[in-house]
Amino acid sequence: MSKTDVINQDLAKERSKCEFNIEELTNYLDGSAQATENRRKLENKVLSTEGLLDKIPEDFLSHKEKYENAVRKAVLFYRALNNAQDPNMSDQEKANATYRSLLPSAVFKDQSPFTLHVAMFIPTILGQANEEQKKYWLARASKMDLIGTYAQTELGHGTFIRGLETTATYDPKTEEFVLHSPTLSSYKWWPGSLAHTANYCVVMAHLYSQGKSCGIQPFIVQLRDEETHMPLPGIKLGEIGAKLGFNTVNNGFLGFENHRIARDRMLMKNAQISKDGTFTKSVNSKLTYGTMVYVRVAIVNGMANQLARAATIAVRYSAVRRQSELKPGAGEPQIMDYVTQQHKLYIAIASSHAFSLIAKWLTRKYYSVTADLEKGNTGELPELHATACCLKAVSTLDTTGLIERCRLSCGGHGYMLSSNLPQIYGLATAAFTYEGEFTVLMLQTARSLVKAWEQASAGKPLSPTMSYLTQKGQSSKWSNSIDGIIDGFQRVAQGKLESAIASIKKYSKQGLAPEDAWNMSSVRLVAASEAHARVVILSTYKSELERTTTSLSEPLRRVLGYLLHLYAFYWTLEKVGDLLLYTSISEGDIQQLEDVYEDLLGKVRPNAVGLVDAFDFRDQILNSTLGAYDGRVYERLMEEALKSPLNAEPVNQSFHKYLKPFMQGKL
């Protein structure tokens, strides 16, 4: 549907009221006008592929049909994407583009069954294979004459990698590893593609050689015969069942019964095993951290995108939907005229901007630390790790909450799968758990904060994102400015960290072991970590917005400024208790903030539709009856409903089989 077709009048009016140039904002979000053009070209090419978009919505299919349909589309999608992409891009660049773009959302309600091949199998080979291995496996993997995946998590172990139970025992007589699953809980569980799609897999297993443990190591294992696709002897494969989301990703389980693989199937860039079984451990165990951090940064960016998608749907619907009366006889207003609705939605737009800027900032940080690592300098890795942990955690916390808020703001229709809001939530909430569970990550950051506090007490300097912990800050006079608020949030983080450390000391004094004192204080430690994340998010949002918008037009800068202020005031009012405890904020300051916040909602109001238009998701990527560009909400709800196979017949067979005899008293 082109943008010039019939548009809902309310939406058209909203667009005419917008105070900035929408295309200018799109270009800013993409990075440049050229980047916008490239993205649109890629989308045009891929989405025009015959047979790629579903005619019957996936939600009506059975679990098995969903998978079969997804394989059909994955093949088409992969070819189309490959043909459309710049052939000069490296495999890694291509992989990144696929991983970060929301383009697959137009094709799969979640992700392709090939996702793990691109997102994990290839990167693991790049990071952990030696040169010889890389040459062979990358050649095959990049042209996809095999499909790989990555198996780490087990039925009984996710977070605690050292606890993985799968064993790889080296047998020097045959120069083979014997892979084995000693218990039910040692079965690999969760890897995408694993069930019926992949025929190769990187398996993380506990290596034993010469009777000794050699830690968790990566092995490439052939799972299925290349001709028949039958699982190889000693390999048990299957799928793990239906889930809240990702049902086309083909998550599987994998068990080994003394399955043998050759010695060269261990990925040996970092650790090695010689023919006789002598183990040489990795020079620097921190080197494997890198990929983990990278994936977490990508998740922050993914959150920004998914949140933008949900906000687009909810804001457009709120401009089209009219309900109730504000004033008797004045007709039903657009529901976006209700201030409570503005309060629900605009923070979602602002948060998406915040996370998008933060992801870009964190990516730059990641590349700079990686460059240092190559030079053997690991000094900044701990700070990067601590920052990525809490930002991944808090961005998923906020995003999942805000996506639900967007969904619920659409009333009953947000409950329809045709709105796509339930599925977007399903995707986002998975990120709360995968690649580092929320609480686990928050406690990792807390450990860094406690360490930093101790260093500071010992007079040592702190890393940039934590240096505020030793600063004094304003204590006498609160200011409702952005800088005043950032300063206030720094005092909160200081105060919460101090309180958590005091709690650890208290429990230690009572005779608890250090680990128990830590555990008893862990609710407070998580709170300190969150407070720290709020400081990083707020101060980075401000500094990155300032840094990146100097060449933008004045109207656009003004509106982006509204969002930053709205974000800061929203969080100040959310965390007012903490601020009252640790800063000099007064009741009068708070009342003034409430007034200014309400005023800001009114200033964003005429720009709301323009702001979500600028995210520039085309209708196929939104995949939503409520959020399409033209605002034909009710027509689309009916059109989608009529696609239900149940609506193909006026009378369902169950009437004759069950209902009629039942009503006639014969059943």
Place this chain on the structure above:
Amino acid sequence: MSKTDVINQDLAKERSKCEFNIEELTNYLDGSAQATENRRKLENKVLSTEGLLDKIPEDFLSHKEKYENAVRKAVLFYRALNNAQDPNMSDQEKANATYRSLLPSAVFKDQSPFTLHVAMFIPTILGQANEEQKKYWLARASKMDLIGTYAQTELGHGTFIRGLETTATYDPKTEEFVLHSPTLSSYKWWPGSLAHTANYCVVMAHLYSQGKSCGIQPFIVQLRDEETHMPLPGIKLGEIGAKLGFNTVNNGFLGFENHRIARDRMLMKNAQISKDGTFTKSVNSKLTYGTMVYVRVAIVNGMANQLARAATIAVRYSAVRRQSELKPGAGEPQIMDYVTQQHKLYIAIASSHAFSLIAKWLTRKYYSVTADLEKGNTGELPELHATACCLKAVSTLDTTGLIERCRLSCGGHGYMLSSNLPQIYGLATAAFTYEGEFTVLMLQTARSLVKAWEQASAGKPLSPTMSYLTQKGQSSKWSNSIDGIIDGFQRVAQGKLESAIASIKKYSKQGLAPEDAWNMSSVRLVAASEAHARVVILSTYKSELERTTTSLSEPLRRVLGYLLHLYAFYWTLEKVGDLLLYTSISEGDIQQLEDVYEDLLGKVRPNAVGLVDAFDFRDQILNSTLGAYDGRVYERLMEEALKSPLNAEPVNQSFHKYLKPFMQGKL
């Protein structure tokens, strides 16, 4: 599986550590030992019905198959339930028992396609039909020789009933009503059973007679031919598509093309129309409020039940799951030993107890107000209405948040549909919207609060639940006791209401119309409503617990006391900002509360599994791989996965069709 079969050792140990008698608590929750026995007998009888429980989990079926399977089971379930129920119960009592019990959860992942017949069609006839109509329709409905539903919501209108567009125009020449859907947005949308199940329906439509509007009235409409089940001429029916939950309920749409029905099809207990078209309106329009309030009270009870179900699953899993290390070399602890996990879970148990007691209290209030109504005394109806509004809203807010918290506390496995946690969330979150959307209800309560405030200013007495608004309370000295906390929450509600009213006045002074000033202040009004709800919940939880536990054994009373205190301290710490603003709570008080809260988590710890066992959900009702009584978590996860139709074949057909040619470069 009987309780004497093999039990996970960790769970068995937990049960042996429990400090109270589990059966005693179950009896308390059921009302009496006799009530427990009756419930168990009913469950035994119904659940032993051949063919009632699925062999292949519903999650693997297509949308259409789910419906067909649900109709098959609905017929079996209805007959089994009818046979098992006491024949001396009235239809209303039977309907209530079916509506409130979680028994259907063992059979349907959500609800039966007959639910609306029992929950809405019959009650509407009881409440709105005259004696003659009642006699005819109730006779047919109670033996189910017809299946009815209730159609009010339209594609374009939910909350705003006056805005409904479906018209019923009386034609005195033929003594008929002409039902018509003038627009797409006037199509009825959402009613359960409507799509392919029901053949009769109560339709709410805008009545016109003698050229005048006569308001929204109820009509019984035959939808389908009783023999062929074909939609009658002038009636368009279908289903609305897939949803986040309730996919076996068969939600439908309904449109009319000048469809004629006889005059006696208008339900005429309250308003009437004579043969010549003279309209007589209802004597008291408030009489129809009753059912609405009743349904909201039932929802609070439903929330208590669903939350108990989620807590049972998460607590048992947390006793079985072992992960990471607290102390090096000490082995992996049960994840429930992490204080952060206790913090996530125990508030869910306590909240379920709170909502259960509040629902019972509100039910008694409802019956007492209804008895008054029969005597023509409507004085207490507004207070009941205001209380039910905010309690329904806040109980769904808390419950949905806590169910997600339980789900996320189970890590990745909580994302599996076989855990049943995603489906329980899907059910609960629907209640956030249906029967009164959250924000709409909160603003209705806010209107009552503002009115009460004005009455108090004029020296008039306030209704019991609001009388605290005029009381002075402690202002000088905060106390960390339950009474002190309740008093503090009262001050918060007072303060927030005062601030919202001040905001309305400020905007009015600036020249805004009263409605606009209200709208501008609506975020603060919702906050005042929530603060009021917190007062009602906390004070009622305390008083009802005290009132109902006098004859319990000391150990049980002690543990129930832990839960009350945990609940009070949890909310004090959550709302500490409000308390700092409006009470004299000090930093020292807060630190003390944090200590006591952590101490209470430790006291609940040995009783946690006992507390959820006492909810006494049998495995079929929990329907969860993670939550079963025996704790065979990993075995069940694998058993359920193996039921996936995808696992019936080692190689899926999509390999030959797509994957192989693709990998060989031929696609």
